[in-house]
Structures are given as C-alpha cells and as structure tokens.
Amino acid sequence: MVKPYQKPNINPDMGVTVFEPETMANILKVQGKRKLFIIGAESLTWELDGKKLVDYFIEIVKKLDVPVVATGHSYKYLSEKLGKDKVTMMSLINITQRLSDPNWKGIDGNGQYDMAIFGGHIVFYVSQTLSNLKNFTTYLRTIDLDKYAHPNARFSLANLSDEEWKEFLEKLTVNL
C-alpha cells in the first residue's frame, strides 16, 4: 500500500490501497454477501465542492442497498434521508465490538457480516477500531472510503486531495 496517511502508523500487516474507483466498485459489489456501511459524524461537516460527504455516502448506500449504522451523532441526518428502517444508531466502538464477535447475530438477526464499509470518521480514531477488526477477526473485509490510506483497513484510498476524492466517490457511485 502507499504510506499510511498518518505517517508513523506503520505495522507489518497493512492493507491494500485501491487507486481506481472501478476496482473499489468491484470489491464492494462482488466481494462479501453480508455488508454493512458504518457512517461517522465527520461526514456531516466535511464537504466536497459544497456537498456534504454524507450525501456522497447516501448515494453509495442506495446503489449498494446495504444497511447503515450511524455513529457519533450522524443518525438524525441519515435517518431523515434514508428512512429510520434503513439506519441503526450505534457508537463506532459498539459496532466494532459487535463486528469483532463471530457469534453476533447482526442488526437484522441473520448473523455476522463479512464486509464492513466505513466512512466519515476521525482518521486516528477509526484507525484504532479498524486495528481491532484487523487483529481479531478472520471473516471480515474492512473498507474505508475516507480519503486516507488506512493501514488497518483491508482496502482504503490513496491519501487523495479533496478534488481527487470527490472524483473517486462520484466514479465509484456510477460504477456500482
């Protein structure tokens, strides 16, 4: 992978950088049968070209048709836009703890997930929760759609500029 966004965050086992939105679209579509999108509160304040990051994610959610966990204080916005039945409120650490338990029944009671997509989180905080999943699960693919190269996610982006990130998310959405 490219160097981690937070440069000292070096470890022997690091994830893969996904450079092309088409590749990421393929991963999101093809890999994994039980998927969950975990959207954080930073997505409410980060804007790309005047549009909230959360709105980019909402488009991805709609295309992928996956359930959403709203962390931090992102529930209000997400549930208004997606409907309460699509969004569950849970803290980032609580959802990570559940994803880390192979016996968890999932939000819908149908069992553990095999893909967790993250976005809109403070870079150093989600890096830690991803580290739990990297070290203590074998069944979960983790993907982070924030602009950072996240060594603890299985797949993440390449430390993109805001313009590059916007373009990436738009192309990704088109390709889903």
Add this chain to the structure above:
Amino acid sequence: MTEKGARIKIDEYKGPLGKIKGFEFTVGKVVSSDYEEWEPMGPTPKPIIPTLRPWFFKLMERYPPFYMPICDMCCLCTFGKCNLSKGKTGACGIDMKGQQGRIVEIACCIGASCHSAHGDHLIHHLMHKFGDVPINFGDKIEVEMPMTRLIVGMKPENLSDCLEAMKWVQNTITHLLSAGHTGQESSYLDFESKSFLAGLCDNVGMEIADAVQIAAFGFPKGEADVPIVELGMGTLDTENKATILMIGHNVAPGIELADYMREKELEDKVDVGAICCTAIDLTRYYEGAKVVGSLSRQLKYIRSGLADVVMVDEQCVHLRTFEEAKKVNAPYIATNEKRMEGLPDRTADPTQEIIDDLVSGKVKGVLILNPEKAGKVAVEVAIKVKPIRKGKKSIPDREEAIEMAKKCISCGNCQRNCPNDLPLIDAIEAAKDGDFKLLADISEWCLDCGRCEGECMHGVSPLDLIIFAGQEYIRNEKFNMRAGRGPIQDTEIRNVGAPIVFGEIPGIIAPIGCANYAKEIQELYILVEEFLIRGYIVCVSGCAAMDIALVKNEEGETLYDRFPGDFDRGGLVNVGSCVSNPHICGAACKVANIFARRPLRGNYEEIADYILNRVGAVGVAWGAMSQKAASIASSANGLGIPAVCGPHSAEYRRMYLGRTDNDEVWTAYNARDGTSGHPVAPAPEHLLTTAESIEQAIVLCAKLCIRPADNTKGRMIKITHWMDLSRKYLGVNIPDELEKYIRVEADIPINMKTEILEYLKSKNWEPREVLDPTIVERLSKKYIK
C-alpha cells in the same frame, strides 16, 4: 493490635538529662489501641495481587477488555521485534491480547508510581519543613482520606502515618511492574486485574499527595466558596512585572517562590503563573498566582516571550521546554530529580552565585533540588533578567511569517504528522497572501506538540505560524476559574447521599484529565454546561478544570461565575489538581459509608459493589493523554465508576466494554433475600469507553448514570434526561433498548408515557421486580435481617 512508629518532638527539655533544645526522636513501633478501634477491619486491607482478583474478574465478565492495538509488534526484549498481529505469538509466547494487557498494565504502573513518588517527595519535604503535621480537615470532615481507609485499612493521623500507607503502594507497584517482564504473566485478564490494582495504588498515592499538601500548606479543606482566580495566557502582567512561568505538578518550589515574594514584598514587581497542575495547586495557596492554562499551552507561551523565567518540576512537561526557553533568553530552572535534564546540579551552591550565573547568561539553565532555593533564585533572576531580555520572542513577525509560508510546497508532511490532522496545508497557503485567519482558527485545535515542524524539509514551522497568528488571542485570553477546594465535606454527603442513591440527583459527572482533545479546546464546556443546567453535580480537576472555563456567556461569565462550588445539585466543584481526583472517588465511597453506613476500612469489594449498583457517577476524560490518566481511569473503574474518553483515548489500546445485548451477564443477586439470577438493566453499559463526538459523549454520560438500584422516581428522572439529550443531540426519539431500562411503569417519564408504552408494547415488554442488587454472592446475604 497494630504496630505504629512514633516521632516525638520536644521544643525544649530541662531535666535529669540536662538541657536540650529542638530535640526530635523516633521510636520504632508503639502499639496504640485508638489506632485499632476507629472501625473494625474489613476483609482486604493492603491487598496483594490475588486478593481482589475475583472482584476484578467479576467486573470483566460484564466488561471484557476490548483491544485496539496501536502497534502490532513488541520490541521489549532481544528476541524481538515480534509481529503479534492476526493470531501470531511472540518468541516468548505472548499473544496480542496479552501484549496489549501488558502495555496497559505497565502504563498504569507508570501512572500510579508518578503520583505516588510525587506524594512521597511531598511527605518528606513537608516533614522536613513543618514537622509531623496532623491530617485534620476540620469539623465538617471526619472521614478524611477515604481511599486510604478503604484500600490500606488505615486512617493516617499525621504525615508520618502516610509513610506506612505509601510503603504498601511502593511494594505493590514493584510486584505489579515485575509481571511485565518477559516470560511472566501470560493471561490478558490477569494483566487487567493487575491494572485495576495499579489503580488502587494510584488512588492511595494521589490521596496521600493531596492530603499532605492540604494539611501542611493549609490549602482549602473542602469549603465551597474558595476564591475565583485568573485563568489564561493573557493574565500575567508582562508590561509592568517580571514574569515567572512554572510547569508541572509538584507545587513545592512554587510555594517557596510565593512565600519569598510575599516576605520580600515583591508582588508588585513579579507576576507568577503556571501551566498544568502546579497552576491549580499554587492557586490553592496563593490567590495572586495565575493559571496560564492546560498542558497544550507550553510552547505557545514560552515562544511568545511572555515568561522571563521558566521553572519546571515534574510530569507532563514538554521535553523541549529548556530548548524553547533558551531561544527567548529566559533562564531555566529544573527542580525535581525525576527531570534533571542533564543540567548542572547547583543545589549546594550559594544562592547569589546561581542568580549571577543565570542573569549574566553564563549558564542558561540549572538544577536546584532545594525548593526554597529554587523559589528564591527564580524571583531574583526574573526581576534582574526582565530588562535584559525585553520580552524576546521566538516566533516570526508578520513579514517573516509570510516569507516562511511562501517556502511551503504543500507537500502535506506536517499535516500527516499532526496528531489532530489539522488543515495545515490550506492554512499555510492562505498565509502566503497575508491571510492568517485559518491559522488563528487552528490555534484552538492545536495541541502545541510541535510534531509538525520536525517534519518539514523546507524550513517552515507550522507551529510558529499558528502561534504568530494567535498572538492577539494569547494576549487577551483572560477568564475566571474557581480554585481547587479539595475534599467533599461529610455534611454535603449527608445532604446529597439519598438523592444520589435514589437517583433524584441524576448523577455526578466528573470531567478530569489532560488536554489531548481531538477538536477545539472549548468543546468540553458544552458537556459541562448541559449537565449543570440539568442539576447534575459536576466535579472537575486538572487540565479539564481549566479548559471548561475558556468560554464566557453573553454576560461575560464563565461556568465558575455562574454555578456555585457546592457538592450539590447544579454545583460545579473544582476539587483541584490531578492528585485531588481521589476526592471524587472518595465522595462516592463516602456516600456508601456515611449515607448507607457501609464500613470503609479494608472493605474494597463491598464498597465497589455498592457504587457500581447505586452511585450514578461517571468520569469524563475527554483529553486523556498520560499514563497517569490511564491509572486514574483504573482507579475509578475498579470502584465501579465508568468513564467516557475522547477519540484520542482509543490510542490507549484498551477499553472495558459491556454488551447490552448479552442478557446473560446482566443479572444480580437480590440482597433482600439472597436469591440469584435476577435480570437487571445493562447499567452502567460500559466501564471504560470512547466517544466519537461530544454530542455522543453527552448522551452516553446521561445513560451511564443509570444504576440498577435506582428507585422508580430516580430511574424516571434519569431516563428523562437520557431521552431528552438523545433527542437534542442525536435526533433519536426513543433510544434503542429503552425497554431494558424500564422495570415497572413507574420508571417511565410521565410526559412521554403514551409513546413509551406504545414502544414497550412493540417490544413485548413485561414488568420486572425492583431489586436491591449486588453482584457479589457473599454480600447478597450479609444484610438480610
């Protein structure tokens, strides 16, 4: 019968031995029956590693450690580096959980030893200076030093008694630390059990440190109406006075400095301020001292040229302060053996010689281990050096700042090395055209660590630019805070005991700890104001006590101006510095002891079980950074007091998380009849957790105040606040799993009854009994009449 050493001091003796003046001797051990009789001894005085292990394991059944490794490797011995990720083990056999448990345990030992060594230093210094001062906090406090009573099983009556308690602390830390050696402990749960015990050591070490300074220096002894003192980087009178900046936690040299200034009537010539807990403790003694701010102000203040002398003691002092002081020609004095900085030890040299050397610049810094001498040197040097250094700064002026910004190639290295990922590239880009607004805005989010500037290959110091941009703010930062009051009075506990236990005062919220915030420094204010308005008791200490005061309302008042200092509904209690934290845990213990008449002495498990089930206290360590904060968290968690931390605390690697969806662990004994297996609310949900945003933290704090033993009125009040805050901050109408917190209809908030009943129906909710809960079998039978 307990043995006890005694020190006897005789001012003047005339008799068969002749005539003796100022005579003092110590007899090894005397036996005192009073010493024995104050309370029957409980089952676990001076616990060793296995003693309380069953209690800690019981806690971890509900709250298993949750690990987030920040480093996947270990390099502790020469077998290493070992890669422990994804199920691998090291050459010694340790696995990832074991390694995380070990590192946290070592951190807790460092934290506990830091406070305890500080306390030990103070006892010896104060006994040397004042003799064996009694520990007496006045008529309103009979149960002084509750943690030492609880854990060590003794009631120190004077400074020398504390040495015995300290011996237990030192011995225990040695054993705990030894477990971290290669080839020792293998179980992560046992490492955690040891971290909890380190928390007990910390509670005793801190309590001693604060008790002896209260007793000997005459700090406030729990009075609510302590003075309002000045806070902020703009509070020192740099125009008219020589200024001294102290940084650290050990107030001994600061006290001497204040005494010297008063004795020589130099207060109109010298202004003194401090950063971190030294500031808080100094203002407990000398109202004229200023609280410059929390730990993220050190480089900003020194580089701004506002200190004529920099004097440091111990703990959390930026290790580049000497280098920084040299850049602004401010003489530097180190005063503590834990931090000698390679400086020449001038302790034994004549005072005047040291002063002359520092003023002339012959030496830039000295080590003076005698607090009296250090204080005097600091004052005299400051007066003499002020006209020489003329407020020299080490930051660029406007033109230089623009020139510096122009060297930036926007590579982003600084930003990627910034712990808070601050938008340095954009801010520096704007500064190229003379627009410093973005940099000024960043100032309140900047931790003052300096990591950005080491990373730039193009001669730019983002921190210098931030400090330049923030100069006006720094000059004008002036707020009020209340000085640290120390312990909670027994009379206050009597008044609030019942409302707390029954839930009518919805909780005690305790923001404590350091200033490693993920966002702006003022964020914690929002949380504290919210709970004060709602009638919670808010207790603060350390850096958090300062940072919540950095906001004024429209009337120009800070929270300390607006809310009283009583330990009562809607009171804002600043207990003091880091070592004052046991007054908060101690208040919870006193509720059990004074209100519920549970014995304290050597009775840890029972008191912790009582607090876990009944006392709705929650710690908030929003900017926790240090190993000390780790051991403080352990000290609270072991007692059943949960804590919510900010996002950076995920870097501690370990939380204790409960699972509300795991019904099996949320059961208790009913102490009314000793029966077992009764379901209780999953409360408190976690013992130690992080929150992503302050909004989430506020809601979580309200939820964590819920306790299984709340009476119906209290539960209703707590649920009302939790739901109200969920609506306000999260947009959640009915929190998930609300049904688990409602036992009977009377628990339901009246104004939301219809919609909640509807919700409960959809969840097939059934009423269940209101218990007298305990999670310890032994205790479930103890009080059956």
